[in-house]
Amino acid sequence: MSKLPEMINKHHEEIRADWLKQMSTAVRRADLISNEELESQSRELMDAIASGARSGELTNLDGPAWGQARDTLGAISTSRAKQGFSTSETATFVLSLKQPIFNAVRRENPSDPAALFDDIWKSTQLIDKLALITADAFQASREKFIARQQEELMELSTPVVKLWDGILALPIIGTLDSARTQVVMESLLQAVVQTNSRVAIIDITGVPTVDTLVAQHLLKTITAARLMGADCIISGVRPQIAQTIVHLGIDLAGVITKAKLSDAFALALQRTGQVVTKVNGDNAGKRTLLRREE
Amino acid sequence: MKSAKQETVPIATSSDVVMARQKVRQWAIEMKFTLVDQTKLVTAASELARNALEHGKGGHMVIEQVENSVKNGLKLVFEDRGPGISDVDAALRDGFTTGGGMGLGLGGSKRLVNDFQIESEPGKGTRVTVVRWK
Amino acid sequence: MHRVLIVEDTPADVRQSSAVVKKLGAQDVIALNNIAAAILFLQDVLEGTKPAPDLILLDLSFPRESGFEVLRYWKSNAKLHQIHVVVWTVMGDTEKKLCQFFGVEHVIPKWAGPKELEAALKTFVQDSDTAQT
Numbered sequence: 001m002s003k004l005p006e007m008i009n010k011h012h013e014e015i016r017a018d019w020l021k022q023m024s025t026a027v028r029r030a031d032l033i034s035n036e037e038l039e040s041q042s043r044e045l046m047d048a049i050a051s052g053a054r055s056g057e058l059t060n061l062d063g064p065a066w067g068q069a070r071d072t073l074g075a076i077s078t079s080r081a082k083q084g085f086s087t088s089e090t091a092t093f094v095l096s097l098k099q100p101i102f103n104a105v106r107r108e109n110p111s112d113p114a115a116l117f118d119d120i121w122k123s124t125q126l127i128d129k130l131a132l133i134t135a136d137a138f139q140a141s142r143e144k145f146i147a148r149q150q151e152e153l154m155e156l157s158t159p160v161v162k163l164w165d166g167i168l169a170l171p172i173i174g175t176l177d178s179a180r181t182q183v184v185m186e187s188l189l190q191a192v193v194q195t196n197s198r199v200a201i202i203d204i205t206g207v208p209t210v211d212t213l214v215a216q217h218l219l220k221t222i223t224a225a226r227l228m229g230a231d232c233i234i235s236g237v238r239p240q241i242a243q244t245i246v247h248l249g250i251d252l253a254g255v256i257t258k259a260k261l262s263d264a265f266a267l268a269l270q271r272t273g274q275v276v277t278k279v280n281g282d283n284a285g286k287r288t289l290l291r292r293e294e
Numbered sequence: 295m296k297s298a299k300q301e302t303v304p305i306a307t308s309s310d311v312v313m314a315r316q317k318v319r320q321w322a323i324e325m326k327f328t329l330v331d332q333t334k335l336v337t338a339a340s341e342l343a344r345n346a347l348e349h350g351k352g353g354h355m356v357i358e359q360v361e362n363s364v365k366n367g368l369k370l371v372f373e374d375r376g377p378g379i380s381d382v383d384a385a386l387r388d389g390f391t392t393g394g395g396m397g398l399g400l401g402g403s404k405r406l407v408n409d410f411q412i413e414s415e416p417g418k419g420t421r422v423t424v425v426r427w428k
Numbered sequence: 429m430h431r432v433l434i435v436e437d438t439p440a441d442v443r444q445s446s447a448v449v450k451k452l453g454a455q456d457v458i459a460l461n462n463i464a465a466a467i468l469f470l471q472d473v474l475e476g477t478k479p480a481p482d483l484i485l486l487d488l489s490f491p492r493e494s495g496f497e498v499l500r501y502w503k504s505n506a507k508l509h510q511i512h513v514v515v516w517t518v519m520g521d522t523e524k525k526l527c528q529f530f531g532v533e534h535v536i537p538k539w540a541g542p543k544e545l546e547a548a549l550k551t552f553v554q555d556s557d558t559a560q561t
Binding site: 175208210211212213216240241243249 | 312337340401
């Protein structure tokens with residue numbers, strides 16, 4: 001029976017002190033993390049490892065005994081992903097625990113090479129596993145972080161544009177089911193009021209998924225616009241989206257949909273009593289002129 | 295390390311729903327589903343993941359590539375730890391809603407896939423398993 | 429609050445609301461039962477052929493065009509937009525929000541009854557009176 005679990009539990013304070021000393025001499029991202037934070041993270045992690053080691057289980061870290069350690073590593077990874085650390089920098093934080101543990105193992109086994117080798121082997125496996133958990137958690141939280149950033153960026157970049165007299169367009173790019181969607185939709189209604197518009201085109205070419213929540217947001221906006229005498233046209237409804245909407249059972253009867261923004265614009269012009277005419281210029285060739293039909 | 299045949303995605307926040315959709319789309323593309331089928335799968339995943347989050351207090355989704363004697367398919371399992379559904383038939387009916395939604399999520403997702411199975415035990419949670427075959 | 433324009437198509441509500449504004453001191457109450465007439469009236473106000481009202485009491489639900497058409501016209505002109513508008517209608521949260529977008533300060537649900545209208549108009553009358561002095 002290995003003495004390693006007992007040793008870690010008994011000497012975790014010394015190991016931690018040794019670890020901190022090592023980190024203070026090694027290259028450290030002092031620009032990204034404070035000494036206090038490093039200190040508290042190492043304490044939390046060391047306590048969690050000690051508590052995991054008390055179970056005697058060092059090879060399988062999936063069990064409840066190591067839950068605290070997994071959670072701690074997850075939390076550390078999340079905060080480091082936000083702080084801008086790289087994967088290897090984050091994993092190195094955990095891997096740098098090896099040396100202090102080896103030191104402790106050596107102190108414990110001064111005269112038994114076989115036991116020494118066995119404990120070093122076991123502890124290196126343990127730390128590798130912990131580092132792997134960290135790297136996975138780090139990747140996951142960074143993906144999540146990036147996805148959220150993209151999402152926010154995307155919905156922010158959708159201002160309402162005035163296409164023509166009385167015609168507004170809201171091109172939406174990105175997901176349409178976050179809390180921000182309502183804000184975006186309200187900004188359209190507000191713009192209808194500000195510009196006294198009669199037609200609002202909501203272009204969903206850049207929306208990857210239209211599910212019932214998205215449809216609900218759209219329908220609510222259309223109803224509200226209609227209340228104040230403005231028609232909405234949904235453009236950018238790709239065939240696969242149209243088909244999916246039908247299968248979902250969403251009733252879009254009474255909602256004007258167009259495949260392309262240009263079709264929607266042509267219809268909007270027509271609705272607001274404006275026409276597009278082609279005129280032949282003397283030397284400039286053909287150009288398109290919009291004129292108001294009185 | 296992600297296995298080629300199976301992957302688990304946690305569903306604990308609304309950005310996890312976005313992540314779940316992205317994963318399903320990625321798998322559906324890799325398995326060379328048609329654009330229409332990709333869209334159906336992703337949309338069903340979106341509904342079911344949000345159900346797990348909003349009614350089931352979160353849970354997870356397991357994506358798995360499955361095959362029978364003739365074809366390949368993508369199987370999605372949504373498990374939550376919520377209050378469960380006492381009347382599954384009612385929940386599947388269009389227009390049934392306990393929240394502020396349209397009440398089309400469950401019935402709608404059923405129409406977007408080929409196999410649809412729902413197991414629920416009041417007090418324990420709900421598991422929805424769907425498969426779309428190629 | 430001297431001149432009040434009431435845009436309302438339900439006769440009972442016209443009676444109730446004009447009684448309320450008269451009680452609060454209105455001398456000249458004009459009641460119109462359709463949107464087109466209301467907009468024509470506001471056009472006349474703009475052209476100076478009719479004196480501007482101090483207050484417009486507006487219902488939103490009409491069989492064809494809604495009261496929002498009056499709000500659109502009212503908002504499209506800076507001079508008209510100075511006239512106080514009180515919306516008194518049967519409504520939900522959406523209508524209320526839209527009214528706010530138009531810059532309507534007072535939105536009172538009809539289901540709250542004429543007492544509520546009176547209470548709201550009372551504070552409003554005091555506000556506008558102090559503003560004038």
